[in-house]
Amino acid sequence: MVEPVGITNLPNQRYKIISKQGATFTLMVAGESGLGKTTFINTLFQTNLKPHLDSSERHNKFTTPHQTVDIDIIRAMLEEKNFKIRLNIIDTPGFGNNVNNHDSWTPIIDFIDDQHENYMKQEQQPNRDEKKDLRVHACLYFIRPTGHSLKPLDIEIMKRLSSRVNLIPVIAKSDCLNPTELENFKGRIRDIIESQDINIYTPPLDLDDPASAEHSKQLIESMPFAIIGSEQEYEISKGNFVKGRKYPWGFVEVENENHCDFKKLRSLLLRTNMLDLILSTNETHFETFRSLKLGNDENNDEIINEQGEIIKKSSIKKPRRFHNPKFKEEEDALKKYFTEQVKAEEQRFRQWESNIVNERNRLNQDLEDLQGKLKTLEDQVKKLQLSKR
Amino acid sequence: MDESYSYESPSMVASPMINYRKDARKGVKFTFMVVGESGTGKTTFVNSLLSKKVMAHRFENSNLAIVDTNTISFTSAKNVTLPNTSILTRNDFDPAIAHEEPGIAITETKVEIIDDANTKLQLTIVDTPGFGDNLNNEVCFNEIENYLKQQFDLVLAEETRIKRNPRFVDTRVHVMLYFISPGGHGLKELDISCMKKLSKYVNIVPVVAKADAFTVEELAHFKSQIKIDLEKFNVPIFQFDNYLNEYDEDEDYDLIQECKYLASIQPFSVISSEDEFEVVENGRTKVIKARQYPWGIIDIMNKEYSDFPVLKSVLLGSHLQDFKDLTHDFLYESYRTDRLTKVTGSNLGGSDAIDDGTTGGDFSTSIPSLSNLAQLTSTTALPLDDDNASFTSTTSSKKPKSMLLDDSDLQSSPRKDSASFTSSTSTISLDQSPRNLNTNNPAFKRLSIAPQRNQLRQISETVPYVIRHERIAERQQKLEEMEMASAKELAHRAAMLEKRAAELKAREKALKKQMELHKEEADESKKEEADHSIRKEETLTDLHSIVKSQ
Numbered sequence: 001m002v003e004p005v006g007i008t009n010l011p012n013q014r015y016k017i018i019s020k021q022g023a024t025f026t027l028m029v030a031g032e033s034g035l036g037k038t039t040f041i042n043t044l045f046q047t048n049l050k051p052h053l054d055s056s057e058r059h060n061k062f063t064t065p066h067q068t069v070d071i072d073i074i075r076a077m078l079e080e081k082n083f084k085i086r087l088n089i090i091d092t093p094g095f096g097n098n099v100n101n102h103d104s105w106t107p108i109i110d111f112i113d114d115q116h117e118n119y120m121k122q123e124q125q126p127n128r129d130e131k132k133d134l135r136v137h138a139c140l141y142f143i144r145p146t147g148h149s150l151k152p153l154d155i156e157i158m159k160r161l162s163s164r165v166n167l168i169p170v171i172a173k174s175d176c177l178n179p180t181e182l183e184n185f186k187g188r189i190r191d192i193i194e195s196q197d198i199n200i201y202t203p204p205l206d207l208d209d210p211a212s213a214e215h216s217k218q219l220i221e222s223m224p225f226a227i228i229g230s231e232q233e234y235e236i237s238k239g240n241f242v243k244g245r246k247y248p249w250g251f252v253e254v255e256n257e258n259h260c261d262f263k264k265l266r267s268l269l270l271r272t273n274m275l276d277l278i279l280s281t282n283e284t285h286f287e288t289f290r291s292l293k294l295g296n297d298e299n300n301d302e303i304i305n306e307q308g309e310i311i312k313k314s315s316i317k318k319p320r321r322f323h324n325p326k327f328k329e330e331e332d333a334l335k336k337y338f339t340e341q342v343k344a345e346e347q348r349f350r351q352w353e354s355n356i357v358n359e360r361n362r363l364n365q366d367l368e369d370l371q372g373k374l375k376t377l378e379d380q381v382k383k384l385q386l387s388k389r
Numbered sequence: 390m391d392e393s394y395s396y397e398s399p400s401m402v403a404s405p406m407i408n409y410r411k412d413a414r415k416g417v418k419f420t421f422m423v424v425g426e427s428g429t430g431k432t433t434f435v436n437s438l439l440s441k442k443v444m445a446h447r448f449e450n451s452n453l454a455i456v457d458t459n460t461i462s463f464t465s466a467k468n469v470t471l472p473n474t475s476i477l478t479r480n481d482f483d484p485a486i487a488h489e490e491p492g493i494a495i496t497e498t499k500v501e502i503i504d505d506a507n508t509k510l511q512l513t514i515v516d517t518p519g520f521g522d523n524l525n526n527e528v529c530f531n532e533i534e535n536y537l538k539q540q541f542d543l544v545l546a547e548e549t550r551i552k553r554n555p556r557f558v559d560t561r562v563h564v565m566l567y568f569i570s571p572g573g574h575g576l577k578e579l580d581i582s583c584m585k586k587l588s589k590y591v592n593i594v595p596v597v598a599k600a601d602a603f604t605v606e607e608l609a610h611f612k613s614q615i616k617i618d619l620e621k622f623n624v625p626i627f628q629f630d631n632y633l634n635e636y637d638e639d640e641d642y643d644l645i646q647e648c649k650y651l652a653s654i655q656p657f658s659v660i661s662s663e664d665e666f667e668v669v670e671n672g673r674t675k676v677i678k679a680r681q682y683p684w685g686i687i688d689i690m691n692k693e694y695s696d697f698p699v700l701k702s703v704l705l706g707s708h709l710q711d712f713k714d715l716t717h718d719f720l721y722e723s724y725r726t727d728r729l730t731k732v733t734g735s736n737l738g739g740s741d742a743i744d745d746g747t748t749g750g751d752f753s754t755s756i757p758s759l760s761n762l763a764q765l766t767s768t769t770a771l772p773l774d775d776d777n778a779s780f781t782s783t784t785s786s787k788k789p790k791s792m793l794l795d796d797s798d799l800q801s802s803p804r805k806d807s808a809s810f811t812s813s814t815s816t817i818s819l820d821q822s823p824r825n826l827n828t829n830n831p832a833f834k835r836l837s838i839a840p841q842r843n844q845l846r847q848i849s850e851t852v853p854y855v856i857r858h859e860r861i862a863e864r865q866q867k868l869e870e871m872e873m874a875s876a877k878e879l880a881h882r883a884a885m886l887e888k889r890a891a892e893l894k895a896r897e898k899a900l901k902k903q904m905e906l907h908k909e910e911a912d913e914s915k916k917e918e919a920d921h922s923i924r925k926e927e928t929l930t931d932l933h934s935i936v937k938s939q
Contacts, residue, residue, distance in 0.1 A: 034572020099579050100525040144570070145602075146428020151522050152491070176571070176602035178682055245604055248694045250685020258683050 022084035024133055025274060028165065029089070030108060030157070031142025032096035035172035039229035040140075041089055043243060043254060044266060048231070049089060050074055069094045069107045073134075088134060096153060105157040112136055112164045116289040137281045138201065138269060139165040142172040143224065147181050149188040158198050164285055166201035166277050168268070169193070174226030174260050175245060175252050182226055189224050200224075201280075203273050212272070219268050225261035230254050416501070416509030419709055420561065422591065423514065424533065424583070425568025426521035429598035430661055434568075435514055437661040437678055437689065438701055443500050444516060493519040493529045495536050510705065515562055521579060530583040537562060537590035541724045542856050548725075549852040561721065564627070564704070564712040565591045568598040569656065573607060575614035576622075584624045590720060592627040592712050594703075595619070600658035600695060601680060601687055608658055608694075615656050627715075629655065629708075651703065657696035660689045729852065 029037040038050050072091040077084060092108050115134045122131045139161055143154060150158075161167045169189065174182060193200055200223065203216040233241040234251065243254040254262050269277070423431040432444045498514045515536075520529045540561045547557050567584055569576065584593050595615065600608060619626060629651040662680045668688070669675075680687040689697045 032572075033577075034570070034574045036573070097577055099527055099582060102524050144428060146426075148428045151427075153524055156524070173571075173602050175682070176599045178680055247601070247604055247685065247687075248691075249601075249687045250682060252682075252684045 019083050022086060023274075023278070024086045024088070025278065026088040026090065026134055026137050027269070028092070028108075028112075028136045028139040029142065030092045030095060030139060030161070031172065032144060033093060035142040035144060036229045037091060037140075037142055037172075039231060040142075040172075040227060041091075042231050043229040043262070044269070045076075045078065045087070047076075047078075049076055049087075050091065069104050071107060071111050090136065095157075101153050104153075105160055108157070109160050109164065112139075112161075113289070116164075116286055117293070119286065120290055120293065135281055135286060136165045137274075137277045139167050141167060141169045143169055143189065145171055145173050145177050145185070147177055147185050149185075150192050155192065155196055155198070158193075159196065162199040164289070166280060166285070167199070168201050168265070169224035170265065171224055171226040173228065175228050177226070186224060186226070193224075201277070203268060204276060215267075215272065219264055219273075222261050222264055225265040225268075227262050227265060228252055228254050228260045229262075416511045417709070418511045418513070418559065419705075419713065420513040420515065420563050421704065421712075422517070422533075422562045422565040423568065424517050424520055424565055424587075425596075425598060426570050426579075427518065429568040429570050430659075431516065431566075431568055431598075433663060434566075434596075434598070434659060434661040435516075436663050437697070438704070439500060439502060439512070440678075442663070443514065444498055491519040491522050493517060493523070493532050495532065513560070526579055530586050533583075534586055534590065537587065538724075539860070541590065541721055542728075542860060544721065545725055545728060546852070546856045561716055562591050563709075563716045565593050566704075567593055567595045569595055569615065571597060571599045571602045571611070573603070573611055575611070576618040581618065581622050581624060584626065585622065588625045590724065592715055592720070593625075594627050594700075595656040596700065597656050597658035599660070601660045603658070605694070612656060612658065626655075627712075628652065647707070651699070654696060654699065657700045659697045659700055660687055660695040661697060662687075662689050728856075 027041075029041060031037055038052055041050050042048055070093050072093060074089040074091070076087045076089070078087050079085075090111070095104060095108070098104060112135075115136065119131065119133055119135055122128055141154070141158055141161065143150065158167060158169065171177075171182070171185065171189075177185060192198075202223075203219050205216050206212050228245060230243050230245045230252075232245075233243050234246055236242050236244075236251065236253075244256075245252045245254075252259050254260065257263055267273075423435060425431055432446050435444050436442050494517070496516045496518065498516065500512045500514065502510050502512065517529070517533060520526075520533075523529065544559060544561060547553060565587065567580070569580055584595070587593065597603075597608070597611065597615070603611060618624075629648045660680065662678050664679065664681070665676050666679045666681060666686060667674050667676055668679070668686070677688045677690065679689060687695070689695050692698060
């Protein structure tokens with residue numbers, strides 16, 4: 001018997017390397033506040049990754065006239081059976097909380113673009129062994145369970161997100177919609193997604209593998225996922241603890257497929273399609289960004305060449321919008337402080353000056369007095385001398 | 390607070406206020422408004438409150454011929470009404486236009502319900518579809534505020550009129566149910582600013598919508614958060630325990646307990662449903678309104694987790710009259726005071742002086758009202774003097790001359806007022822000569838009444854007009870604004886089109902140039918080639934010739 005060459009071991013080698021290196025996964029959760037984003041994160045990873053917002057600090061935000069959208073990043077290292085995964089969770093608290101929500105999506109969109117750009121710059125460095133990668137691999141957009149349809153705000157941000165990341169829409173708190181309502185709601189959302197050209201993430205259909213193809217098909221059919229989150233565990237039968245929500249009228253199990261799509265979503269995010277999410281981010285979204293970015297620069301050069309005019313056409317990055325009013329306030333405060341300081345100093349100097357002038361005048365006066373005295377004395381001396389003669 | 394107090398829900402008739410009203414036969418009129426973000430279950434709430442399908446759901450194509458829903462006003466988000474953005478077409482679901490901001494509309498639905506004791510209740514339900522759906526939601530509460538103000542204005546105008554319209558319908562909104570979306574974190578900026586703004590015009594009862602999204606502990610937490618928020622931002626909502634001191638401790642013990650209980654469970658958390666299910670309970674089948682989930686069935690009338698029955702009895706029974714009285718006695722009254730002081734200036738001050746009996750017995754004290762009216766006409770909205778004159782003539786057609794005189798005098802020297810008044814008084818006294826002549830001489834008492842009456846009459850003549858005028862001016866302004874916005878939009882679009890045209894032209898030019906260039910290049914290259922070949926031939930021939938010559 002001939003011994004095999006051993007090339008079949010390549011996947012095993014690869015496996016070893018990968019399991020040693022671990023993986024990085026970045027997940028973004030976006031959506032209006034109060035839709036259970038934090039709870040969902042904690043449910044998904046079965047740990048208390050993200051603490052809930054302290055409700056007493058909530059009021060501090062109101063003190064500023066315009067609440068801003070923040071970007072919170074939570075880094076965590078998860079280990080399961082010796083395999084490590086570096087997890088970045090990006091939360092966007094404050095989205096959709098204002099009366100006027102125009103452009104409230106810009107911080108989120110800017111953040112995603114920034115990560116792409118950062119990564120691109122790092123790639124262009126001569127030394128690029130250690131790359132910091134915060135590119136968002138998947139973005140869960142939480143939809144309010146209204147039972148009607150999507151709001152214009154939802155559509156606007158989903159359009160923008162879908163061209164940049166793997167967008168996965170989810171219906172939050174789906175336990176307040178009954179099955180028929182949920183089905184109608186899902187149908188409307190699907191219609192909107194289709195007719196508004198929102199590219200949501202679809203798991204690839206692997207035709208060679210009927211089992212996985214079937215699984216993917218199921219996943220696609222149940223988009224957008226209706227989810228329920230809970231951090232509490234209840235004992236439904238002896239020794240059997242299940243995560244769920246306990247109502248006076250019943251018990252909703254998070255991991256029950258009849259109650260919600262949580263299991264499907266988890267399978268999509270972690271178990272079957274994580275690699276695809278990471279790869280597609282790199283291959284599709286990052287590439288589009290890169291080619292757009294680089295292509296833009298080339299185009300600008302061409303324009304200059306063709307027309308023979310030296311008009312720099314927005315080749316410089318457009319100035320980032322500092323929509324955060326906090327910065328403006330701080331700037332104003334600093335300016336005010338500065339001018340006040342300057343004023344105070346000036347005042348002091350003026351005081352000094354006037355003091356000095358006064359002193360000088362006084363001294364002059366003294367001098368004059370003394371001179372006068374001297375004169376009189378001299379006169380007296382003269383007189384005396386005269387009288388002596 | 391007595392937690393153990395079990396709340397007995399009275400039926401609609403239980404309220405003595407309704408039962409013993411004289412016009413019980415005619416029916417009780419009641420108007421309430423539901424405001425809240427879309428998808429918080431307002432329509433379902435109304436339908437299950439009245440146990441019949443009153444309002445159509447969004448995207449529901451059903452013919453509701455039984456009840457009429459009128460759209461009163463509509464403002465689109467961009468001030469430009471495009472036919473397809475109109476929320477009036479909300480029954481059709483069109484995903485292609487879902488990204489457009491819906492604006493806000495105010496609709497009115499009239500229903501009449503009759504209960505067992507033959508008490509008629511004429512309900513008017515005001516809905517605000519589109520609220521909270523826009524990117525910029527400021528337009529929403531401005532619209533609602535305008536609507537509420539308008540209703541007050543209508544009543545005020547009617548009240549001050551001499552000849553009253555017997556068929557005048559009071560359209561004031563008595564209570565507003567504000568639906569708080571079940572976020573779990575507390576109130577949002579929109580909720581707070583909206584409630585604060587509207588609380589001047591209407592009793593607000595906040596309601597936690599879709600309470601079935603909360604577990605018991607979460608609901609308690611959310612309610613307490615809302616209470617904290619309401620307190621922190623000073624949102625004046627309807628207080629059930631406000632007037633408890635007026636009641637007799639022993640006599641109205643139950644009432645006091647009831648109010649305390651209501652105050653303790655506020656904000657009400659409701660679960661509503663239109664679907665009915667048959668449930669077997671204690672061997673008997675019972676039809677209940679409920680929501681069915683795979684994990685259980687929710688009876689919306691179950692007081693353990695839903696305040697729906699409590700709210701229903703409060704709204705349609707026990708506190709119906711309270712809402713009405715408070716609207717009229719407190720909200721409307723303060724609005725009226727504000728409005729009239731604004732409209733008539735120190736007019737009221739003058740009347741107060743008369744009431745105090747400090748009149749000098751002189752006519753001039755009552756007169757400043759006129760001057761104030763003149764002043765007000767000169768200050769209200771109209772910048773042009775010509776308009777001014779025409780307006781004054783409309784306000785009091787009887788004495789246009791004196792008004793004009795006042796006006797001009799005011800402009801020249803306000804100190805001369807009294808002088809000009811004599812002239813105006815003379816004209817007035819001509820109108821009302823018999824009484825005035827009488828009252829000029831005799832008792833001091835009468836004297837003080839007469840000018841008051843005069844004044845009242847003047848107010849009643851003027852105020853409705855002024856109010857109406859202001860409203861018209863406001864509307865005009867709004868229209869102008871809209872026009873401007875649409876003009877802007879049009880200009881913007883035209884500019885865009887022009888720009889595009891210019892771009893296209895430029896591109897065409899460039900292409901042409903390129904083509905020419907190509908042609909020239911081609912020609913040149915041809916020529917060059919030709920030259921080249923000729924030269925080559927020449928050189929060749931030269932060589933040939935040289936060779937030949939050699």
